[in-house]
Amino acid sequence: MTTPHYAMVIDLNTCVGCNACMAACSMENQTPVWDNKWRTYVHDMEIGAGTENEVKRRFFPRLCNHCDNPPCMSVCPTGATYKLDNGIVLVNDEMCMGCRACAMACPYDARYDVTYDDLDKGTEFYGELHFRTSPSVDKCSFCAHRVMKGLKPACVETCVGSARLFGDMNDPKDEVAKIVASGVAKPLMAHLGTRPNVYYISDLERNV
């Protein structure tokens, strides 16, 4: 049995912008939402120009792209950012010294600070279940702790429009692998050589 290689497909046609993914992620991973710091975020954008019928509203979910060549990992001086064999890029909070080189290197703006202040507020906000103990430069983990139990990431599990699909690229029968192989889903800024594992199905063809 081959090691899985996890990836996500996001369909911009079916995201309704309910932000349930943001809520589910922040509860699952205890992110400092009071400082507008999210592991995943849904942008509410307008595309097109002209009359109101010609302008479309686009919801654009974003998260760490769990790159195969993650620049955040290569610049990390302590080894706090590391990659599992299954493709998931993780952060060891204890080892992270918070130099923010990863945030500078990330083309996807996926990293954010967790400060001492955030740790204090986290204890107030998340109560006795608060598990963060060290400041770090945090990011999405594809909910690795859930995936290892055979569950889907919290954002995928909660998505009402099935706009987020999570699967194994090494399994040709997996829906995600099939969509990526079809070419309909494309990664963001692939020209940078990061080899991202989050793919987007564009909503433009429907709108033209």
Place this chain on the structure above:
Amino acid sequence: MEGMFYSTQELWTWWIAIYLFLGGLGGALVVVSGLTNMYVKEHKELVLWANISSLIMLSVGSFMLFLHLLHHIAVINVLNPMVLINKPDAWISWGTQFIVWMMVWSFVYTYPYLVDSKFWRGIPIIGGLIGLFGWVGNLSLRFHKLIGWLAVINGIGTVLYTGLLLQSFPAVALWHNPGVPLLFIVSAFSTAMAFLLIALYVFIKNPEDHGLKVLFERSDVILIGIELLIIFVFFQFTTYGLESARYTAKILWNDMGWIIGFVGFGLLIPFIIEFRGVTKGWKGSAPIVLAAILVLSGGYLLRHYFMYAGVYERPYPAINSTHHLQMDGSVQTQ
């Protein structure tokens, strides 16, 4: 997914620019003074000025970096030399080790001169401590050239690292290109020459140093000339380059601080003053000292603007950035 967004960053700002400036200058001072002392002219005072200044600069720069860390205790992970085996791909790992070992070896190299220095021995407490560890000076003299080369090699590494650190961020066209390390190397050595000229003209004031002053002035003229050429190359690269580079061009070439402050007062005017000094000479030392001060100011401005003008290109706006760039050069603030 055609619409792209352009923004600068607010994570590494003026304090990183100061760190990069002091790192480059401090590293180059150790290299120039070490090689001068070993192969051009033995000069204890020059080594004292260069290496003690470098030690202070690197201490200040590193402390500023340390203050801005989120998790201070975890810095132990990069201070451990094993980091080079665990994380050889990270330039901060190399840079930390280069800086630490450059400070150690340059201090040991300088120690015999500290022991002989009336000024340093005359300072209360410090003078006593220097005498207490006099054996370090004796040991240093036995292996002086080897220790000098260890300091020089780590100094070269420190100078090189400041540019390679920026180059390792692939998302920003201004930074992710081979011109940045070259520019920072040339700038570091130019500022080191300027610093040593100030030391020689203002503080050391030894008439026997005429030859050394001429050497440093000529070297600085050549370095400033090369820096001007590299800046011209960057003008071409940003103006006619990738989209994010074009946004950088809009920032830099619409900013009088960059055009007049850095290119004008930081490069062109000191180049003219020093070129005149090399070809026809000056009666007094004031013009060269003025040029050297301008070169040092330019060295900081270069890094300051490089940090502020790095532009990210993304298919969505940056979440926590308040500045979003428009192609007309204006900045939209959230």
